[in-house]
Amino acid sequence: MNQNDKREKISEIIGNIDDKYIYEAGKAASEAFSEETRTNSRTNGKPLKLPFRKGWIVAAAAAVLVLLLGGASAFMISAEAKEYQEAVAFFEENDLPMDGLSRAEVKEVYRDITTRTFTSKKTEEVIRSRVAGFEILQDEPTPEELAAVWDESPWQKVIKKNGDSYQILIEWKRTEKEIVHYRSQKHKDIVVTDEPVMTIISSSLGFDKSVVEFYHDAELCWSAALPQYAEECLLTSMGTIVWGRTDKVRTTGVWLARIDTAGQILWEKTVRHGFEQESAVTVLDDGDGTFTLVTQGDSQVCVSRYDADGNELSTLNAPLDEYGVAAATRLGDGYLLQLRKWNDQCLVRMDADGTMHDPFRIEGDDCDYFISDMVEFEGKIYLSARAVPPAELKRKYRNDLTAVLLDIMWRPDVREMTSEELTPLIRSNYTAVLLVLDPESGKPETFYSVKGCLGSYLHVRGTGKLEWEVQSITSSRYRGLNSYTVDGKMEIWQYTFDENGELLLQEDTGNTETFTR
Amino acid sequence: MIETERREALEDGKIIELFLERSEQAIDELSKKYGRLCLRTAENILGNPEDAEECVNDAYLALWNKIPPERPELLPAYLLRIVRNLSVKKYHANTAAKRNSHYDVALDELEDCFPANTSVEEEAEARETARLIDVFLETMDEPSRILFVKRYFHGDSIEELAALFSTTKHNVSVRLSRTRKKLRKFLEEKGVSL
Numbered sequence: 026m027n028q029n030d031k032r033e034k035i036s037e038i039i040g041n042i043d044d045k046y047i048y049e050a051g052k053a054a055s056e057a058f059s060e061e062t063r064t065n066s067r068t069n070g071k072p073l074k075l076p077f078r079k080g081w082i083v084a085a086a087a088a089v090l091v092l093l094l095g096g097a098s099a100f101m102i103s104a105e106a107k108e109y110q111e112a113v114a115f116f117e118e119n120d121l122p123m124d125g126l127s128r129a130e131v132k133e134v135y136r137d138i139t140t141r142t143f144t145s146k147k148t149e150e151v152i153r154s155r156v157a158g159f160e161i162l163q164d165e166p167t168p169e170e171l172a173a174v175w176d177e178s179p180w181q182k183v184i185k186k187n188g189d190s191y192q193i194l195i196e197w198k199r200t201e202k203e204i205v206h207y208r209s210q211k212h213k214d215i216v217v218t219d220e221p222v223m224t225i226i227s228s229s230l231g232f233d234k235s236v237v238e239f240y241h242d243a244e245l246c247w248s249a250a251l252p253q254y255a256e257e258c259l260l261t262s263m264g265t266i267v268w269g270r271t272d273k274v275r276t277t278g279v280w281l282a283r284i285d286t287a288g289q290i291l292w293e294k295t296v297r298h299g300f301e302q303e304s305a306v307t308v309l310d311d312g313d314g315t316f317t318l319v320t321q322g323d324s325q326v327c328v329s330r331y332d333a334d335g336n337e338l339s340t341l342n343a344p345l346d347e348y349g350v351a352a353a354t355r356l357g358d359g360y361l362l363q364l365r366k367w368n369d370q371c372l373v374r375m376d377a378d379g380t381m382h383d384p385f386r387i388e389g390d391d392c393d394y395f396i397s398d399m400v401e402f403e404g405k406i407y408l409s410a411r412a413v414p415p416a417e418l419k420r421k422y423r424n425d426l427t428a429v430l431l432d433i434m435w436r437p438d439v440r441e442m443t444s445e446e447l448t449p450l451i452r453s454n455y456t457a458v459l460l461v462l463d464p465e466s467g468k469p470e471t472f473y474s475v476k477g478c479l480g481s482y483l484h485v486r487g488t489g490k491l492e493w494e495v496q497s498i499t500s501s502r503y504r505g506l507n508s509y510t511v512d513g514k515m516e517i518w519q520y521t522f523d524e525n526g527e528l529l530l531q532e533d534t535g536n537t538e539t540f541t542r
Numbered sequence: 543m544i545e546t547e548r549r550e551a552l553e554d555g556k557i558i559e560l561f562l563e564r565s566e567q568a569i570d571e572l573s574k575k576y577g578r579l580c581l582r583t584a585e586n587i588l589g590n591p592e593d594a595e596e597c598v599n600d601a602y603l604a605l606w607n608k609i610p611p612e613r614p615e616l617l618p619a620y621l622l623r624i625v626r627n628l629s630v631k632k633y634h635a636n637t638a639a640k641r642n643s644h645y646d647v648a649l650d651e652l653e654d655c656f657p658a659n660t661s662v663e664e665e666a667e668a669r670e671t672a673r674l675i676d677v678f679l680e681t682m683d684e685p686s687r688i689l690f691v692k693r694y695f696h697g698d699s700i701e702e703l704a705a706l707f708s709t710t711k712h713n714v715s716v717r718l719s720r721t722r723k724k725l726r727k728f729l730e731e732k733g734v735s736l
Binding site for chain 2: 028031032033034035036037038039040041042043044045046047048049050051052053054109113123125126127128441443444445
């Protein structure tokens with residue numbers, strides 16, 4: 026940015042400060058101006074004074090004198106400043122946002138919380154804005170309810186994947202090549218110096234290995250290096266099952282591995298079911314020493330069962346037409362598949378013998394659902410989704426933010442919209458929904474919902490807990506350009522339920538993701 | 543002692559009512575009450591009285607066209623913002639030879655408040671940064687705040703500010719320098735770059 030650009034930018038920034046400060050400064054100057062126009066000046070007007078060092082000493086002495094004489098005003102000024110400093114420190118200690126709050130409001134919230142009164146609307150706003158992924162179910166919480174949220178302080182608990190979790194790291198082969206070249210300095214085409222310069226060029230030669238790490242309560246228990254491209258892991262009764270693909274660039278084949286509880290690789294193998302290209306969808310623990318691998322290839326879904334040693338016990342295929350399989354889970358003796366294509370998504374039951382039933386769709390009375398994950402837990406099927414306002418069929422699956430984009434893109438000030446203005450509009454478009462599906466009727470019920478968020482992954486932990494990840498949109502900006510895009514940031518929250526469906530925890534994972542529409 | 547005829551300036555609310563009644567007296571009253579402040583702000587930026595007078599007159603016309611339907615809460619701030627925007631536009635439109643070094647100096651003083659970054663930021667971030675500056679200004683004592691706004695929004699010179707505050711130019715410079723340091727620290731903590 027050159028100097029003139031910087032000046033323009035600074036000028037623009039200063040030009041946007043709040044009216045009240047312009048008014049204050051203008052008023053002060055007007056008072057001074059009115060003093061100039063009066064013929065008997067200096068006696069009527071009050072000249073402005075800056076509190077410089079000498080002045081402060083005088084002011085401090087005056088404050089002492091006033092105190093001694095019982096005067097209250099100077100004491101009140103210094104007490105106010107002290108309280109404000111304490112309030113700021115309180116906000117910082119408790120990681121609360123001060124953005125948009127006036128000095129008086131900061132003190133108001135500080136007093137409201139420290140006296141445990143919780144009656145100020147500003148306090149509620151501050152807590153709501155801080156815990157964007159924490160569901161405060163009540164629209165107007167009582168002081169007791171707000172106090173309970175404050176005591177919970179979920180924004181201060183960042184979990185490090187308590188319980189069991191995996192991390193997959195992909196490593197690449199690299200070479201470092203030394204290249205020597207010569208750098209010349211010339212003066213009027215005459216070479217003055219000719220010194221050798223060494224440059225190191227690093228380049229990737231492709232995939233090297235996958236490293237799978239297993240953590241328990243954030244402690245690394247083991248890591249294992251595998252020769253193929255690992256995509257996901259599942260903790261089963263047989264240890265860890267890892268699956269992925271045999272070739273990074275082209276999905277030519279599916280690959281499996283089993284690792285014991287000490288991190289020893291027991292076996293790894295490539296599996297093929299006659300498709301030209303095949304990719305893995307998921308692995309399901311059958312709970313009896315076997316597991317099921319769901320794959321897809323050549324417009325077919327393939328369900329194969331394996332024993333603990335990786336021997337294939339059975340396999341069956343079924344046609345998919347133009348759909349792809351996004352997720353799969355057990356449903357009774359058979360399976361429930363989530364199918365997706367560019368302009369449609371649906372669920373379909375598949376019997377144990379491969380018979381496919383008619384597809385059905387999850388539809389809301391006043392919203393459209395986009396399903397992102399599903400899992401079987403304690404005999405029920407749970408679906409993680411986001412609910413959005415209903416859209417016309419032709420753009421139903423193209424962009425779930427179309428309604429908001431169409432609303433704002435014509436505004437003359439759209440490019441000046443701040444995150445504070447835009448993010449509430451974006452959040453109002455979404456509700457993260459955890460649906461529970463009746464396996465017989467196929468009818469979903471809303472199990473839990475969080476406004477302003479998108480439903481993400483579901484995990485079932487061996488300890489009988491269901492974990493639901495929710496993406497909370499916390500900031501956004503409009504990037505008009507040619508494609509009318511909104512992007513921003515999401516904080517990832519985790520909701521944990523027990524086998525009875527009781528909510529046990531709401532926790533900030535500390536992770537963030539980007540959001541683009 | 544020469545007695546001058548002095549009429550009390552109308553309240554802002556009454557001036558706005560004159561605008562709403564489409565009475566041309568509205569402009570007269572506006573000019574009487576805020577004309578000198580507007581001219582001074584425009585002249586600080588533009589560097590010459592003719593351009594300044596032109597911008598102020600344009601600002602009056604803009605107000606005449608905006609009110610109604612608008613009904614500003616803080617009339618002088620509303621007016622001064624229009625004056626400043628028109629003046630800055632005219633200032634940028636002038637050729638480089640006519641640039642006002644005095645206004646540039648004020649802007650250059652603020653450059654150090656923004657941590658360096660070579661990327662060009664989006665327009666929306668100017669508003670966001672201004673909002674942060676509002677938060678910063680709220681933490682300041684009133685005279686320091688007035689000094690900052692007078693210097694960097696109105697473009698008042700150090701000499702003018704010293705006269706306004708009945709102090710020395712050195713004191714004004716020192717006070718502004720301290721404020722800028724605090725602002726830089728505040729913006730760094732907020733992750734702002736320019």
